[in-house]
Amino acid sequence: MNAADRDLVDLFDDRLARIPVPPRRLRPRARPRRVRALAMAAVIGLLLAASATTLEANAFAEAQAARCVDLGKKMKAYLGAAQIVQSEHPVYPNLPPGSTVVVTAPDGHKESIKTSPSGANAEAAPGSVLATGEPTATCTVGDVTIQVFDSGDTGIWMAIRRLMPGQ
Amino acid sequence: MSVLDAVEEAGAAQAAWIGACEAAYPKVFRALVAMGASSEDAADAIQNAFERALAVRGATTSPDGWLFVVALRRWRRGRWRQRLFGPLDLLRGHAAAGRSRDEELDLLAELARLTERQRTVLVARYAVGLSQKEIGELLGITSGTVAAIAHQATRKLRQRLGGSK
Numbered sequence: 378m379n380a381a382d383r384d385l386v387d388l389f390d391d392r393l394a395r396i397p398v399p400p401r402r403l404r405p406r407a408r409p410r411r412v413r414a415l416a417m418a419a420v421i422g423l424l425l426a427a428s429a430t431t432l433e434a435n436a437f438a439e440a441q442a443a444r445c446v447d448l449g450k451k452m453k454a455y456l457g458a459a460q461i462v463q464s465e466h467p468v469y470p471n472l473p474p475g476s477t478v479v480v481t482a483p484d485g486h487k488e489s490i491k492t493s494p495s496g497a498n499a500e501a502a503p504g505s506v507l508a509t510g511e512p513t514a515t516c517t518v519g520d521v522t523i524q525v526f527d528s529g530d531t532g533i534w535m536a537i538r539r540l541m542p543g544q
Numbered sequence: 545m546s547v548l549d550a551v552e553e554a555g556a557a558q559a560a561w562i563g564a565c566e567a568a569y570p571k572v573f574r575a576l577v578a579m580g581a582s583s584e585d586a587a588d589a590i591q592n593a594f595e596r597a598l599a600v601r602g603a604t605t606s607p608d609g610w611l612f613v614v615a616l617r618r619w620r621r622g623r624w625r626q627r628l629f630g631p632l633d634l635l636r637g638h639a640a641a642g643r644s645r646d647e648e649l650d651l652l653a654e655l656a657r658l659t660e661r662q663r664t665v666l667v668a669r670y671a672v673g674l675s676q677k678e679i680g681e682l683l684g685i686t687s688g689t690v691a692a693i694a695h696q697a698t699r700k701l702r703q704r705l706g707g708s709k
Contacts, residue, residue, distance in 0.1 A: 382670075385698060388705075389670040392651040393574040399583065401569050402591045 558598075564607035565597050572611045575671040578655055579663060581619050589619035609674045613682040616664070654704045662697035665690055 569590060576586035593614040600610075655663050668679045676694070680687040 385666075385670050385701070386673075388651065389578075393578055393671055396574045396577050397583075398570045398573045399587055401566070401594070402587045 561600070561607065562594075562597060565594060565611050568608040568611050571608060571672060572615055575612055575667045576615055576619060578652060578667045578671050579616060579619070580652075580656055585619055585622065586615070589615040589622065592618045606674065606678060608672050609668070609678050609682050612668060612672045612674075650705060654701055657704070658697050658700060662693055662700070665693045666697045666701065669694060 573586050573590060576589060577583065581589065590611065593611050596614055597611065655666065658666065664683065665679060668674045668682070669676070674682070676687045676690045679685075680690045683690070
C-alpha cells in the first residue's frame with residue numbers, strides 16, 4: 378500500500394473508530410409491531426379502495442341517472458305534459474361524434490339523432506333509424522324510451538332535439 | 545484419515561471460521577455504518593450473516609470480506625423497510641449511527657455522496673482492508689474495474705475532504 382493509500386486508511390480508521398459498536402446481537406430484532414402495523418395498513422387500504430370503488434360506482438350511476446333526467450327535461454320541452462321520472466337505467470354519458478341516439482315513443486315510433494363530427498347536434502329524418510346493433514344504454518323518461526348506440530369514437534354528450542312525431 | 549478424524553477436523557475448521565468472523569465483527573459493523581446503514585440495521589444484517597456463516601464450512605476468501613459482503617447484501621435487501629419507516633424514525637428523533645458527531649459527518653457524508661459502487665469499493669478497501677483482488681472476487685468484478693472505481697472515488701473524496709478542512 379502506498380503513502381497516499383495509507384493516508385486514507387488512517388483517515389478511515391480514525392473516523393470510524395469513534396462509531397460505537399454494540400455487542401453482537403444473537404437474534405434478529407423482532408418486528409412484530411411494524412409488520413402488524415403494515416398488515417393492518419394494507420387491510421385498511423384494501424377496504425378503503427373497495428368502498429371507494431363502490432362509492433365511485435354509485436356516484437357514476439347517480440351521474441348517469443342525473444344525465445338521463447337532464448335529457449328528460451330537455452325532452453319535456455318537446456313532450457309538453459310528459460311526466461319526468463327518474464330513470465332506472467344509466468345513459469351513456471359522453472356520446473362520441475357520429476354516435477346515434479334513438480328515441481322510441483310508446484306507439485313504437487322511433488326518432489333518432491346523430492352527433493356530428495364536431496359534436497353539434499344534427500337532425501335525422503323522422504322515422505329514420507341510423508343505429509344498428511344492440512344499444513349501449515337504454516333510458517326511460519316518462520313514456521319515452523331512449524336508446525344509445527355507440528359509434529366508438531371519442532366525443533361529447535348530445536341533446537335530443539326532436540323526440541315525438543307531430544311536433 | 546478416519547471418519548471421526550475428518551469430522552473433528554471439519555468441526556475445528558468451522559470453529560476457527562466462526563471465530564475469525566467474530567473477530568471481524570467490529571470492523572464490518574463500522575463498514576456497514578460507513579455504507580449508510582443505521583446502527584440497528586447494521587447489527588441485524590451482521591447477525592443474519594452470522595447465521596449464514598454457520599452453514600458455510602469456511603469460505604475460501606477472508607472472513608472480513610465474506611462477512612462484509614454477505615452483511616451488505618442482507619442490509620440492501622432490507623432497505624425497503626428503511627425507506628418505509630425512515631420518515632417515522634425521523635419524527636421519533638432516531639438518528640443513524642455516526643451522524644451525531646461532527647467530525648464523522650465529514651467522512652460519512654462524503655461517502656454518501658459517492659455512487660453505491662464507489663462507496664462499496666472504498667469501504668471494502670479502507671474500512672475492511674481488502675485487496676483489489678479480494679474486492680473483485682467478492683463483488684464479481686475484475687480487479688481492473690476495482691482499481692478504476694477506487695481511483696475515481698478516492699480522487700473525489702480527497703477533493704471534497706481536502707476542501708472542507
